[in-house]
Amino acid sequence: MRRVRASVHRLSQQPDWYKAFPGIHWLVLISLTFVLAGTAPAATAPTLSEKEMADAEFIYFDRCSGCHGALRKGATGPNIADEAMLKKPLSELETTIFEGTDAGMPGWGRTGELTTEESALMARYVQIPAPTPPEMGLKAMKATHKLYVPVADRPSKPQHKRDIENYFGVILRDVGQGAIIDGDTKELVSIHETGHAVHIFRASATGRYFYTIGRDGKVTLIDLYEKKPKVVAESRVCLDARSIEVSKYKGPKGDFVDKYALVGCYWPPQMVVLDGQTLEPIKVISTRSSTYDTNEYHPEPRVATIIASHHAPEWVVAIKETGMVWLVDYSDLNNLSMTQIATERFLHDGGFDATGRYLLIAANMRDQMVVVDTKERKFVTKFETGTKPHPGRGANWVDPEYGPVSATTHLGEGMIVVYGSDPEGHPEHAWKVVREEETGGPGLFLKTHPKSDYIWTDATLSKEEGANQQICVFKKADFAAGAHCWQAADHGKVVHFEYNKAGDEVWAAVWDKEGELIIYDDKTLKEKARIKADWLVTPTGKWNVYNTVHDIY
Numbered sequence: 150m151r152r153v154r155a156s157v158h159r160l161s162q163q164p165d166w167y168k169a170f171p172g173i174h175w176l177v178l179i180s181l182t183f184v185l186a187g188t189a190p191a192a193t194a195p196t197l198s199e200k201e202m203a204d205a206e207f208i209y210f211d212r213c214s215g216c217h218g219a220l221r222k223g224a225t226g227p228n229i230a231d232e233a234m235l236k237k238p239l240s241e242l243e244t245t246i247f248e249g250t251d252a253g254m255p256g257w258g259r260t261g262e263l264t265t266e267e268s269a270l271m272a273r274y275v276q277i278p279a280p281t282p283p284e285m286g287l288k289a290m291k292a293t294h295k296l297y298v299p300v301a302d303r304p305s306k307p308q309h310k311r312d313i314e315n316y317f318g319v320i321l322r323d324v325g326q327g328a329i330i331d332g333d334t335k336e337l338v339s340i341h342e343t344g345h346a347v348h349i350f351r352a353s354a355t356g357r358y359f360y361t362i363g364r365d366g367k368v369t370l371i372d373l374y375e376k377k378p379k380v381v382a383e384s385r386v387c388l389d390a391r392s393i394e395v396s397k398y399k400g401p402k403g404d405f406v407d408k409y410a411l412v413g414c415y416w417p418p419q420m421v422v423l424d425g426q427t428l429e430p431i432k433v434i435s436t437r438s439s440t441y442d443t444n445e446y447h448p449e450p451r452v453a454t455i456i457a458s459h460h461a462p463e464w465v466v467a468i469k470e471t472g473m474v475w476l477v478d479y480s481d482l483n484n485l486s487m488t489q490i491a492t493e494r495f496l497h498d499g500g501f502d503a504t505g506r507y508l509l510i511a512a513n514m515r516d517q518m519v520v521v522d523t524k525e526r527k528f529v530t531k532f533e534t535g536t537k538p539h540p541g542r543g544a545n546w547v548d549p550e551y552g553p554v555s556a557t558t559h560l561g562e563g564m565i566v567v568y569g570s571d572p573e574g575h576p577e578h579a580w581k582v583v584r585e586e587e588t589g590g591p592g593l594f595l596k597t598h599p600k601s602d603y604i605w606t607d608a609t610l611s612k613e614e615g616a617n618q619q620i621c622v623f624k625k626a627d628f629a630a631g632a633h634c635w636q637a638a639d640h641g642k643v644v645h646f647e648y649n650k651a652g653d654e655v656w657a658a659v660w661d662k663e664g665e666l667i668i669y670d671d672k673t674l675k676e677k678a679r680i681k682a683d684w685l686v687t688p689t690g691k692w693n694v695y696n697t698v699h700d701i702y
């Protein structure tokens with residue numbers, strides 16, 4: 150078996166945001182001053198050269214801050230502030246960083262992403278105080294805004310014969326690019342520069358555009374009407390980001406379809422409203438606030454999943470560290486109103502039930518799923534599943550015994566947990582765990598389709614040799630029979646699934662420098678096609694336009 154090669158992204162190729170915000174560099178000096186002035190928390194705090202500090206800061210932003218937070222206060226990963234890390238021997242920290250943990254932390258050295266020297270550097274880095282990254286306000290965001298094609302100059306209908314609704318947007322993670330593939334012909338249609346370690350695509354409510362968000366906060370708007378899809382606008386609105394969503398509401402309170410986009414930042418802790426057609430940044434909403442339970446101020450509440458309500462002109466926004474779900478009303482941005490719903494910490498990813506009314510979000514550090522009613526606009530309940538639930542958008546189907554159900558996989562254990570999600574028709578099972586079965590190992594995503602007989606699960610985080618290259622499916626009609634698994638690849642890690650528009654094909658990615666997309670027939674589970682190409686570098690997430698517009702999962 151081949152091992153995952155070192156990430157394509159080298160330290161010498163720092164992303165634009167790193168160069169564009171020289172404030173990052175003063176952090177180096179401040180941190181060094183702390184250490185040299187002897188104000189570091191203990192005499193044993195290591196010292197780092199300016200270069201080591203710059204390298205470590207970059208690696209931390211790139212690989213660690215997503216789980217541990219820019220200020221290292223913890224979320225999906227534990228608090229790794231310097232005070233606690235100084236109590237641990239350097240050798241133990243090095244091993245953890247290199248090998249990973251059973252709780253779901255990747256072995257950065259084991260998987261080839263960090264060298265032994267880089268793992269050792271990061272062990273020393275976490276023993277010194279966390280530098281605070283700079284802020285970013287509207288003026289700085291507007292300076293990055295580029296409108297390549299004004300709305301009036303865009304075509305009024307598709308300039309090609311392809312079926313846009315069966316386009317797939319595919320993340321090419323380590324090269325910061327997004328590919329668009331024709332789901333009918335499996336041809337590459339276009340490739341776009343979408344930002345450092347680009348995270349997700351979302352289709353606009355009309356399906357005409359794809360929006361992408363890079364981890365560096367770069368947003369792109371890709372027009373699918375063009376003969377070859379074209380980036381018509383871009384902006385950079387955060388230093389660290391994961392989520393984006395559009396406004397979808399059309400109703401008595403107005404027509405907001407594709408009027409706005411909302412970007413959720415990890416740093417600075419804020420969300421940013423942009424014009425949905427031009428990506429001009431309009432409004433910054435800070436998330437600095439207090440935790441739902443202890444009511445203590447948190448300096449870094451990050452924006453996790455965002456999903457547009459179908460019932461009101463609102464975005465449902467998960468505020469990770471405070472455990473609050475904010476309903477952000479976009480109908481009057483000057484007189485902004487928000488409803489803040491107390492749920493559970495630390496919120497991460499989620500999606501709707503089959504009716505589009507209830508939002509199910511993982512509070513993964515509390516091993517719980519929380520349920521929010523977007524029609525009544527209130528908290529419903531929360532319940533335990535397994536170790537660190539991670540549903541992605543989730544999966545909804547009708548169980549022969551329990552009626553409509555939804556499910557999640559887990560970062561911390563190889564288990565799929567199924568719960569009732571039909572409080573009207575099957576109140577006795579609603580929001581209660583009704584089934585659980587072993588998967589191929591700790592995983593990230595599951596997916597199904599209303600027309601499918603199966604639920605697909607990955608085991609991307611499994612540490613067992615080869616297990617992270619497996620796919621396991623469960624039969625809806627006979628779930629208790631357990632998983633049917635097979636080896637889908639002999640290199641890299643298999644991750645994330647998406648259906649085609651017709652709902653009869655499933656696409657999975659082989660996450661590797663020499664990446665692949667495997668396409669299965671959903672009825673026979675047989676491989677139909679395998680896309681291999683030199684442009685297919687580290688593919689991960691993938692989104693079909695039709696399914697994304699209609700919240701089908």
Ligand code: DHE
Pocket residue numbers: 211212213214215216225320322347348349391392393394452453454455456497498499541542593644645689690691
């Ligand atoms: Fe993701 C969704 C955050 C690592 C692939 N990821 C999300 C969302 C958040 C998030 C908040 C929900 C967005 C939304 O709904 O608007 N992801 C994070 C992290 O903080 C984390 C754990 C660590 C990090 O440093 O970024 C992380 N994510 C990863 C990966 O390593 C993955 C597997 C590969 C990659 O490309 O980076 C990855 N995340 C995804 C995918 C989705 C996602 C494919 C969307 C799932 C969907 O079906 O819509």
